[in-house]
Amino acid sequence: MTPLDRSFFSRPTLEVAPDLLGAVLVHEHPDDGLLAGRIVETEAYTDDDPAMHGWKATFGTDGRVLPQGRAADLFAAPGTAYVYRVYRTNWLINVVTEPEGTAGAVLIRALEPLAGEEAMSARRAAARRQRDLTNGPGKLTQALDIAEPTFHGHDLTTPPLYIASDGFARGDIDTTSRIGLSRGVDRPWRFFLAGNRFVSPGVPSDVRVARKTRRQ
DNA sequence: TATATGATTGCCT
């Protein structure tokens, strides 16, 4: 179980996102020991992406995200954690990609538990089935106890929180549009391991939009 | 200064 090298993340976001499938997110927890899960679902967010944080400031200029507001942290060194909160208490974790100075990130959306399931269950009271522990971006941060700003800016190539490879041979990768968006709906930038039970249950945004349109 | 809106989850029918 070796942490992935920084060079792995210093590549185009659209290459890193599918390549992360099958890797392992590890948290060496001070109280609960090893918490780990295999990454089974990711989404890519790029610097010319209308769904990217800070998109508004970019359009009409050079079409790219500027290092302003929270988007500034997307220009950090590759392998840096970008953790932020949506709605109430949902924290999402991204890995910054591309060389330092270029914006890009991969959202980790679902894990298959590998170690520390008991501790994960203790933190996920609402989970009725094993797969509910980590089959969503906000759920996995709860399960691995990274649901806080502590790890924002942390280097994910070093403990206590890192991404590693264990030589897992992954099968087919499926691709859809991303989930939960109102902009950038048509970009097919969600990647997941075909047939894996731990993939999140969300409906891709382009499908959702199509359904809504048909009803009206 | 004021308002609209989520890179979601969980509970309800």
Next chain:
DNA sequence: GGCAATCATATAG
């Protein structure tokens, strides 16, 4: 399948 929770951030005024 529908909808409320709930607040920081971004954007408008």
